[in-house]
Amino acid sequence: MSIKLFSDSSADISPKMADAMDITIIPLYISFDGKKYYRENIDLSPEKFYTLLCQPEAAPKTSCPPLAEFISAFEKELKKGNDVVCVCISAKLSSSYQTAVNAAEILSDSYDNRVLVIDSIGATGSQTLLVLEIYKMIENGLALEDIGRISEELKYTSGVYFTLDDLSFLQKGGRIGKASALLGTILNIKPILKVEDGEVVPVGRIRGRKKAVEEVLRQFSNNITDKDSYSICALKFEQDENAENLAEFLDCKDVINIYLGAAIGCHTGPTPVGVAYIKKYR
Numbered sequence: 285m286s287i288k289l290f291s292d293s294s295a296d297i298s299p300k301m302a303d304a305m306d307i308t309i310i311p312l313y314i315s316f317d318g319k320k321y322y323r324e325n326i327d328l329s330p331e332k333f334y335t336l337l338c339q340p341e342a343a344p345k346t347s348c349p350p351l352a353e354f355i356s357a358f359e360k361e362l363k364k365g366n367d368v369v370c371v372c373i374s375a376k377l378s379s380s381y382q383t384a385v386n387a388a389e390i391l392s393d394s395y396d397n398r399v400l401v402i403d404s405i406g407a408t409g410s411q412t413l414l415v416l417e418i419y420k421m422i423e424n425g426l427a428l429e430d431i432g433r434i435s436e437e438l439k440y441t442s443g444v445y446f447t448l449d450d451l452s453f454l455q456k457g458g459r460i461g462k463a464s465a466l467l468g469t470i471l472n473i474k475p476i477l478k479v480e481d482g483e484v485v486p487v488g489r490i491r492g493r494k495k496a497v498e499e500v501l502r503q504f505s506n507n508i509t510d511k512d513s514y515s516i517c518a519l520k521f522e523q524d525e526n527a528e529n530l531a532e533f534l535d536c537k538d539v540i541n542i543y544l545g546a547a548i549g550c551h552t553g554p555t556p557v558g559v560a561y562i563k564k565y566r
Contacts, residue, residue, distance in 0.1 A: 287369055287422045287431070288361040292349060292380045293324040294373035294547035295404075295411040305419055310357055310370070312380065313347040314546045321347060324546045333546050334523040337554045344550040348380040354387035362395040367428050371415050371435075373547060374482035375403045400432050402439070405482040408548045409517045409560025410442040417515065417565040438563055444479040445487075445504050446519060446558025447496040451475070453553035476500060479560075484551070497528050497557060504534075504559050511535070517542045519558040521549065530559050 291297060293311045302309050311323040316336055322328035336342060358368050368388075372381035381403045388399035402418075404411040417438055421431045474496035476488035487503060490496050508514055515538075518531035522543035531539040544556060 286366050287428060288366045289415065289419060289422060290357065290368060290370035291411070291415045292370075292372050292378075292384075293545060294378065294380070294407050295371065295415050296408045296542050296545045296547070297412055297415060298543070299325060307415065307419065308357060310349045310353060310380075310384075312349060312373075312378070312547055314344055314550065315347065316342065316344050318345065328546070330543065330545060331523060333549065334521055334554060337549055342553075344546070346378065346547055346550050348378050348383050351383050351387055354384050355390060358387055358391055358399050359395075362391060362397045362399070365397060367397050368399040369402065369418060369422070369428070369431060370399065371402045371404050371411060371418065373407045373411060374405045374479075376405075376482040377407055377484075378547070398428060400428055402432070402435050403482070404442075405439050406442050406444065406479055406560075408444065408479075408544055409519045409542045409558070410444050410479060410562060412542050413515045413517060413560060413562040414439055414442060417562060420565050434565060438565060440481075441514075441563035442561060443507075444519070444558055444560040445476070445500045446478075446552075446556050447474050447476055447493075447500050448552045448557075449474065449493060449555035450553040453551055476503060478503070497530070497533075500558060501530065501533055504561070508561055512537065513564055514561045515564050516540075516559065516561045519544055519556070519560060521554055521556070524554060527555070528557050530557055534559065 290308045293309050311326050313321040315321045361368050370384050375381040384401045388401050404414050472491050473489050476499050478487045490499050516536050517540045520527040
């Protein structure tokens, strides 16, 4: 018996990385018109998503994977005699976690093997880093119970700091009012945001892109002092040639680059950059 690792696509784990580490990705669905939905990274490539996101009237929305997709993916492994660990985007940001939990409960009546569903209380980079720490636990032979216990501890050490230029996507998603979005655009005000305890919260605002990026780095450095004990990644859209690569500015070892996908991109638009972190599993 072994443990099979799953994640929904909010983690922004590239298909190449997923294949190399044998991680199965359950795709979120993306729509630009509320009618036709695309599976992230399957029907809708990162390049195509970014192109559509940059259109003037873009107002994309995400939808969680259907219950049947979680059931089918989990059952395939349970039939092999494997246990399952599935990491999902914060339950405060999507119903993906609850749908996966429902799938696990349905399957529990038919199989002795177990499905452990974890609310990452994060998204994009912080979720990615939690998945990678769980991968290490599985490689080291930890039991399912220990993986669950340690993951619950680690996820509360995670977070994401980021900034962006275009406030209209936050306004369309209900994060800020229309007047604030318009005023911020006129005055060149950039928000400093944090994904913390499952929610996106404002932690500051500053005028100008350069100063906003500096503030993201300052917030990160002030709050994460023992950097060697953390796994850290820099975040941006791979297709945004003008975006800063914050890995170049971080005084940390082994910073990895994670490229943003639809789960966060639908709410931020095409201009975010940031840094994510989580305490290392030891």
